Amino acid sequence: MLDSFKNHIESKFPNLKKEVFILAVSGGVDSVVLARLCASCKMDFVLAHCNFHLRGEESNKDEVFVRELAAELKKNLHVTHFATNDYADKNKLSVQLAARDLRYTWFVELMKDHNIKTLVTAHHADDNLETFLINLSRGTGIEGLIGIPAKTETISRPLLTFSRDEIMAYAKEHRLLWREDASNKDTKYLRNNIRHTIVPHLKELHPTFLDNFLKTQQHLSDTLEITQVYLKDLKKRLFHFENGQEKVKAASLLALKPTKSHLFHFFRDYGFTQWDDIYGLLTANSGKEVHSPTHRLLKDREFLLLQKNTSEDDYTYEITEDQLGITSPIPVKITKVNEIGKISQNILYVDKEKLKYPLTIRKREKGDYFCPLGMVGKKKLSKYFKDEKLDTFSKENQWLLCSGNQIVWVIGKRADDRFKITQSTKIIVKFSLE
Secondary structure (H helix, E strand, O other), X not given: OHHHHHHHHXXXXXXXXXXXXXXXXXXXXXHHHHHHHHHXXXXXXXEEEEEOOOOOHHHHHHHHHXXXXXXXXXXXXXXXXXXXXXXXXXXXXXXXXXXXHHHXXXXXXXXXXXXXXXXXXXXXXXXXHHHHHHHHHHOOOHHHXXXXXXXXXXEEOOOOXXXXXXXXXXXXXXXXXXXXXXXXXXXXXXXXXHHHHHHHHHHHHOOOHHHHXXXXXXXXXXXXXXXHHHHXXXXXXXXXXXXXXXXXXXXXXXXXXXXXXXXXXXXHHHOOOOHHHHHHHOOOOOOOEEEOOOEEEEEEOOEEEEEEOOOHHHOOEEEOOOOOEEOOOOOEEEEEEOOOOOOOOOEEEEEHHHOOOOEEEEOOOOOOEEOEOOOOOOEEHHHHHHXXXXXXXXXXXXXXXXXXXXXXXXXXXXXXXXXOOOOOOOOEEEEEEO
């Protein structure tokens, strides 16, 4: 197994030979074998152990064992203690989920504190099979069937191609010591039930069942990779990013078959789960919205608009008379000039004496109106937005430069006639949207 492990590291995890990593060790046979293999390959790592205090004195004996292992391997060891049951009760979690949350939160903190990029865990092929069956029993897509990833940005699992039998055989051959967790035999837990009652029967079906399973997972992974390339290209063609939001024609989405599957892949990374509601948006009237914890999805005319939630709407920003520019909420340069120069929608020239400081930058308010430059009389801002065919998000995101309660500039779009330059103007102030 050692030679296979060395070759596996060389081909799939070369980074582990070049950097210090954290190896999570419980004291069980899987993590002990992994620690021994990594040490035999002369890798540079530190050990990390969690004492969850779930098995009384046995948990403390696990910790003592791991401390002795670290000393024998001449590796540094980090240990932490958790009141796991209290955490589970407080957060209404199962003990297993509570322990998982606690350990991975600690691992992330440990990696950050010691500037270590990679956590290595001892998940193996049988763990992957169990995860596959758990996901299958709950209902899942292709990603759930792929199971545990061998490598992510921060976690590596170099034992994932090795079986529990191979690991156990290596441990016995080298007369290794490890700790047994009696709770692993308790079939009231779903994973243990699958491990002890279902997996053995599956392995009886064919002598190479586990190998065949791993090959099938690789085929699924390859298929997912092809699908992701297709979806990425399709989204790039259909979605357009404008003014801080994604924009896509509803009819284009409706034409995709199966429609709901495409919607799932396009919008799930934004936190959405209401797939029937999102599907309904495609044929809904303008103004209907679906929300996720992080984003809003809005039907606006023939488009769906996607925008990240923001609280900027609640703020008003002030500009004092001596300021030469601002960067928030939008970058504007402020200068005094002698004459009108370049003209564009992103440049405003005003008569300084007509301004009342401090100026403010804010979003629209009910009843807002202004006097569009070059027009006679005033116009409601809502009517102006409608005439300009602005979508709902664009209206909400539009910033206004105001003097007192008067709009000076619909920033980047239209100036107010009341502040224009005249023959009697003495000082000209130029606002440039950078």
